[in-house]
Amino acid sequence: MKKIALLLALALTLVLVYCSRSGPSPEPQIAPGKNFNSAFPKPSAGLTVQFTQEKEGYAQADLLKDGKKMAQLSISDTDSNPSAREKFKPGARTIAGHPSATVGSLGTAILVANRYQVQVRSIDPGFTAQEREAWLNQFQLGGLK
Amino acid sequence: MSKAIDQLVDELPSSGMTVRVLGLLDFAAPGQWQNTTGFDNTIRYVTGESDAGFIGQVRQRALTLYADPNEGYQRAVSIYQMVDSAGGKVGLASMAHMLGEKVGILSFLSKLTPKEDQAQTVDLGLKLVAEMVAFCYTNGFPGDSISDFMGAVKSYEKENLIRLCGIAVFDGLIPLGPDYAQKLMDSASGWSVDDLAKSPIYKGIQGVVPGGEALPFVKSGLGAFHSYLSSFASDRGITLDKVLDQMRGVIDFSEGKFDLLAAFLDISTNYMEHTGIQSVSRSLIQRAAGEI
DSSP states (O other): OHHHHHHHHHHHHHHHHHHHHSSSOOOTTSOBGGGGGGGSOOOBTTEEEEEEEEEBTEEEEEEEETTEEEEEEEEEEGGGSGGGGGGSOTTOOEETTEEEEEETTTEEEEEETTTEEEEEEESSTTOOHHHHHHHHTTSOGGGOO | OOSOHHHHHHTOOSSSHHHHHHHHGGGTSTTTOOOOOSHHHHHHHHHOOOOHHHHHHHHHHHHHHHHOGGGSHHHHHHHHHHHHHTTOOOOHHHHGGGTTSOEEGGGGGGGOOOOOHHHHHHHHHHHHHHHHHHHHHHHBOOSSSHHHHHHHHHTOOHHHHHHHHHHHIIIIIHHHOTTHHHHHHHHHTTOOHHHHHTOHHHHHHTTTSTTSOHHHHHHHHHHHHHHHHHTHHHHTTOOHHHHHHHHHTTEEOOTTOHHHHHHHHHHHOOHHHHHHHHHHHHHHHHHHHHHO
């Protein structure tokens, strides 16, 4: 297994090096998705967090219960899509001290530092708005500045 | 960019040989794959939302992300397309008459060239490598560790999972037999550039395989897949008998002529491209929903 892990590490390092060299450099002001990973919630109450996507200005994970996908967690840098900020109205209800908004009927989001959108979207129909809010409170938002 | 992602998804067929044989794999991944076509349908399916305003916003953001070549989504689709176009397919027009009827391989015999084990093994290995590279272009390198990444691969589901089932069954089990994973690993360790250069898939992917030197990447990539692939079939109850039972309802083939059956599946389907477009769309739509 160690050998396999090492081989995989080599292969993926090559992927990363190659991908980072392809095309012009990304816009410098957009935060790399990897910067967001540490802000995601830690596993708790029998639910685990499985990272699924990491791009410039965006990171995403699934919230799993016994292997079943319950919700999609994401952090995005709205500098890459500023119109996303418009839904956070002045005086809106706050969650974890940040203005909140709904995204469709299954998503709840907060805007951190007037820049980072942190969103929880229900995948399982039984995952409620209250649970989305509770999991938004689980993010470690101090690093998002 | 050849086509926008909404056009690619809108043009996915709802029937035909590719859809039929993918449907046969349901026993290995029950309920995982449904052939969702049409971009707005896919947005509804992936997000669970039906509001037209929401769908319009997701659509617009997804199109913007896909149109940027630096985002990697276009590259991923082009890899899936290249893998399927490398085999010299029978034109889709000639497949049209197959809809809804049992297809006899004999009528295609002049177009079928069974591959030798070595060539088939190379194809199997290179399809797995292509899958790995396309995954990285689609999803980046999620998480902070190798275990995060392998967790993402091992939790493949839906279009991703059915495509892996397709690779294992159509390019592994049927042409190479039940010990296809071991055959692949035994063979791959001795591969040279000359061995790979004969493969049209290799010619297609060597330009997108990271690092400049394709051979080391292919070998290390397959090494990483080994343990997962070795138990893939047994974990899902995939056996040659079960697969052939399913196939008999759709394709008329001679018992024992599994190399011909594999060659027929190779030229008459584009399951990597079909499900690859669906996979890239899913990742794109999930991200768009997170960013609007």
